[in-house]
Amino acid sequence: MQLIYGFHPVTNAIKSGRAKKIILAQGDKRMTSMNTSSLAVDYWQKPRFDAKFPSANHQFCAAECSSLVFQDLASIADQTPSNISNTSTKTNKKARPPIYLALDGITDPQNMGACIRSAVAFSCSGLILAANNSAELNAACVKSSAGMIEHLPLIKVSNLERSLHQLQDQGFWLVAAAGQGEQTINDIDCQRPLVLLMGSEGKGLGRLLIQRSDYVCRINISAAVDSLNVSTACAVMLHHIRLQQTA
Structure with a gap:
């Protein structure tokens, strides 16, 4: 409970x-x-x-x-490109490509909750968390999400890098948000199933996760600001992805 x-x-x-x-x-x-x-x-x-x-x-x-329920990574198979294409054909309506948010090293419950709120605001299909390197989804996290955690499928994995590789094999493209990125989100094609990978404000993303990514994107900000809080950066990235997908 x-x-x-x-x-x-x-x-x-x-x-x-x-x-x-x-x-x-x-x-x-x-x-x-x-x-x-x-x-x-x-x-x-x-x-x-x-x-x-x-x-x-x-x-x-x-x-x-009752305790929060976590789904298996296999549940994402329903969001693969082939299944999306089949659904679109049956309904005669173009489906918007799914976005999954993957968080690495976010250990503050308030930051986690704020990221969850942004994920729901921009219609993410689910949240992927590393089991051993993530904040507890406790009452403070639920409060910070304004209760939006109730509306987001949660997926917890034991090895984030391996799980992301598996999703790439299924047709997802991995977009890492990092200050050293040579591109912005507007420079890449977002009309495809994506996993947006965000790291902590302090340590950022690990080397292996950045190497695994298909794209490494930065957010253009004033030189007077070192970095954005992860929840703010998350909202900015998701906003620009959805803008491109609905254009």
Whole structure:
């Protein structure tokens, strides 16, 4: 079970079916418009929230939820170019190429949550995480994502470099975001299934991951700024990819 806090995380957990019990402050009526008849409801005095979630913006709202579910890498097979082409032909509608976000070395839960929020905002098909080098998807991460973690397929892999190689074999192109990149995202063809690879602001991406990538792209920023926070860089990259795909 996972205990989360914050109004948007709780309401999204209710919508996704992950919430099992709602915890509200005495007299709180904010959930009356939602279908919560099947959920247990507990009421706390407000000081109890401050004691349970010190220094957190809990908004006097919490929920006990089932654990997050992780998918297998094989689930991405449904997003391979051949399957996308077949789906487009049947519906007579051109499908937008999928984007998966892969994060390496993001160990701060707030940064992880903000990246997840951006991934949902730009309709990513899923999030790929290294099992041994990633922030815990805890309550702080869920809060930072504004509950958007409930709407993003999660894939955890034991070896990120090997898994990315496997996706390349399936027809995905790997785009690494790095300051040393010789191209920008606008210099490459984004009309294809992509995996966007982001590293931590401090260490960046490892050498093997950069070598594995089909493209290494930078973001053009002012010389007065050393780098962008990873969640900001993630949003910028995804925005430019989607702009190109919808042009």
